[in-house]
Amino acid sequence: MKKFDLTGKRAIVTGGGSGIGRAISLSLAGNGAKVSILELNEEGGQLVVDEINAAGGDAKTIACDVSKLESVQQAFDRAVGEENLDILVNNAGIAHVGNVENTTAEDLDRVYSVNVKGVYHCLQTGVAKMRDGGAIVNLSSIGAHVGLNDRFAYSMSKGAVHTMTLSIAKDYLGQQVRCNSISPARxxxxxxxxxxxxxxxxxxxxxxxxxxxxxxxxxxGKPQEIGDLVLYLCSDEASFITGSDFPIDGGFVTLNGN
Structure with a gap:
């Protein structure tokens, strides 16, 4: 039997049109998933979709602003309709550089609206569509676990992603929804x-x-390395894993200073 086989499973990847999101989309589609890329930049998403479909995969792109609940709900309906959502990868996010003194309230709100509320919107909408179980992977960060210089707002947001992961994993055990997070370094x-x-x-x-x-x-790290870890966590081979965070950081969290 083929390992990590996602044939026929419906997947949503937010921010799947570039960088890490692109690698995740390619990994899932390359192993049989039907991938819907939700992108604010629909043109970027379409380039990845074209790449997937040219290789024999099954993908589509849908315009979506994850910071707006109505946009997320409409996008999820377009992605899976009344079918079961099998995989959700919350990858969309924005960065910010600054400490508490030079991070303005507007900066904090902007990061919060995408990195926290955006994940919340997708989790709330997604779990309702996982009626026959499913797998969720949230993109957290090493910033959720250790102090980083000048990453006040960003680390705050990724700490929230980490704890939302734990809540979803606990609350939806009975619905057979697994929820994990990964924490990349650079x-x-x-x-x-x-x-x-x-x-x-x-x-x-x-x-x-x-x-x-x-x-x-x-x-x-290489984007493909992130994509491959997400692939594993979304596959049946990881069916005994939920409520966990996986550092993928070249030893940053555990080996720095040792």
Whole structure:
């Protein structure tokens, strides 16, 4: 039998049009899932959908603003209708750099609206559509577990994602819904390249190496590595796992300072 077989399962991936979300969408679709990519940037989502369908997969993109409940409800209805939702990956999120003094109330609200309320909206809508059980994976962060410089609002939001994961796992045991989270460290995505180019012009290689070395393993993560972990947690091979968080961080949480 094929391992990690998701044939016929219906999956929703938020923010699946780039970076880590793209890798997750490709991993799920590559193992048979019917993937709906919910994207604020519908054009980016369509590029990933085209990539999946060209490889023989089954995917579609749906415009969605996860910070708005009505948008989420409409998108989920378009994605699965009255069918059972088997897999939900809450990947959509935004970053913010700043400590408590230079994080404005507007900054905090913006991060909260996407990273916390956005996940809440998708969880509330998603579990109602998992009438025959399902698997949920939430994207948390090492920032939910250790202190990070200048990540006050972002870490707050990911701490909320971690605890929402525990609540869903406990509350929906009887509905056979499994809910886990993963906590990546720095992953090499186009976002990272753009951040370095914008903030360190002329020093791109130096800063890339410096940021890579913050992981004890000596490099950044690869989006595909995140996608493969999500694939496992969504598969039947992980059917005994719920209410857990999985660091995928090159040893950042446990080995830094040791």
């Amino acid at each position: 992953v090499h995505t186009p976002f990272v390249d753009g951040f370095i180019s914008k903030n360190y012009p002329g020093k791109e290689e130096e800063m890339f190496e410096k940021l890579s070395q913050t992981q004890p393993i000596g490099r950044m």
